[in-house]
Amino acid sequence: MTEGVGTILAKLAFVLVFVLNFGAVLTWVERKQSAVMQDRIGANRASIFGVRLLGLLHALADAVKMFTKESFTPDNAEKGLFKIAPAISVFFALVGFAVIPFGDKLLLGDTVINLQIAPLNVGVLYLFAVAGMAVYGVVLGAWASRNNYALLGGLRASAQMISYEVALGVSIFGCIMIYQTVDLQEIVRWQGHLLGGWLPAWGVLLQPVGFILFLTVGIAETKRIPFDAPEGESEIIGYFLEYSGMGFGMYFLTDFIETVMVSAITVTLFFGGWQVPYLMADGFHFPWGSTAALSNWAVTLLQFISFTLKVMFFLWLQMTIRWTLPRFRYDQIMRLGWKYLLPISLVNILLTGFIILLVK
Amino acid sequence: MNVHDKYGPLTFWEKCYLAPIMGGLWLTSEHFFRNLGRHILRAVGIKSRIMGAVTIQYPEFLRPLFPRLRTMHRLTQREDGTPRCVACMMCETICPAKCIYIIADEKLENSQIEKVPESFDIDLGLCIFCGYCVEACPEDAIRMDTGILELSNLSRNGMMLDMRTMLALQPNQDRYVKYDQNGDIVSSEYIKQPLD
Secondary structure (H helix, E strand, O other): OOOOHHHHHHHHHHHHHHHHHHHHHHHHHHHHHHHHHOOOOOOOOOOEOOEOHHHOHHHHHHHHHHHHOOOOOOOOOOHHHHHHHHHHHHHHHHHHHHHOOOOOEEEEOOEEEEOOOOOOOOHHHHHHHHHHHHHHHHHHHHHHOOOHHHHHHHHHHHHHHHHHHHHHHHHOHHHHHHHOOOOHHHHHHHOOOEEOOOEEOOHHHHOHHHHHHHHHHHHHHOOOOOOOOOOOOOOOOOOOOOOOHHHHHHHHHHHHHHHHHHHHHHHHHHOOOOOOOOEEOOEEEOOOOOEEEOOHHHHHHHHHHHHHHHHHHHHHHHHHHHHHOOOOOHHHHHHHHHHHHHHHHHHHHHHHHHHHHHHO | OOHHHOOOOOOHHHHOOHHHHHHHHHHHHHHHHHHHHHHHHHHHOOOOOOOOOOOOOOOOEEOOEOOOOOOOOEEOEOOOOOEOOOOOOHHHHHOOOOOEEEEEEEOOOOOOOOEEEEEEEEEOOOOOOOOHHHHHOOOOOEEOOOOOOOOOOOOOHHHEEOHHHHHHOOOOHHHEOEEOOOOOEEEOOOEEOOOO
């Protein structure tokens, strides 16, 4: 039996709530993780009736502040575009999650639910398209502000994101050559088989260079430090300079959602997505021969937990990188993108092709 | 030595950029996990002496002050309760911020002391806490050892400190670092402040 509209809407709601909550909690993670890394305590004063919850309520306080602040529109701004640009930005950050598989097949009665909102057979291309559109929210917002500094931020954003788009695409060609598919669910299923009978065939083992390139480019796509030239808080404030209230809040949220997005794609392409090592559809099959049968529900739950934990690990890693590395200068970003990342990814494709030929 | 020569040119390994990044990430992660472990240990009550952070939670905890720190002024008294100040105007003269205003009065019954202050005001809004007034005073009449740092007021007039207030102030020994006879620090623990 195929899925009804209700199932699809349920999956949609589930993923949206999941992602938006991750985005909100990331503001807390950012504050607290940076604090713990720097021997500080971090924001812990927001409280409701004396309950502080380790500063988790600061996310709530942020939301209240963003919604109640005046959303200022400059006199000279293009009113319509100015209002809609942050929404475009958030929209393209969110729609990418439609093709991320967060589990295999869930059996509900005689209905088979594919745990992926949109089972597109061109998933990777769709992701590229969405990532390419993400720059529009930024550039439109910057342009509509009619502010020279915002425009500078927008120009930097377009230059940076477009040049990294190229390396982004090229860096995962190697993966696609190995997986022989661009359907993300199929890519994850492919990573379920074992190399030599015992090693899970996760993308990172087959494409280590591709993984490092992709993670670098992905972090550049989130526009956060060390690739924060579009924002450049210390020099030009950036494309959201004229935004206040929830307009700024949406750009702020976009960065965090994109961070979750990059983690999710990295996990899907290189770390086996929802795969748990040795877990097949009917339970564990260990390489030393023993098996442990599990029901479909238990397997699905394990897969979802596995996916979430992997995403959380990459969120942690991205936060660590953001609070460790100093920011690149604009010309350094361009040089890194065009003169190092792109050639290395091209060489990576070439070597992958040779190795595939040799193995066959 | 030129600063640029200190480390020499970058080696190939350093130019690859990836290894130094890993080193940096290792350093920060080390701090992260060490502090996280300490926070968790403290939360469950084991090894609660080891702090996971150097932060002092300010309104609840106070850092002890060192004796040389210049805090809010006070005027010292003689045994009979009169101010030691003889209105010599030294402090008012040397004050670079010109925030001390003394009005002198004649004192007739005692031949040793000819002048006393009728009023002695300090405008803390102007004061730069240089301590010159304490240095200049020949009578040890003004000191800056009250340990009061939280000087704020809703109006400029509220920042004026008058003679009666300053005479009533005492040095706050509890806020200072404790020393033993050899001059070594005995205790520099944070002070827990009762919140009202």
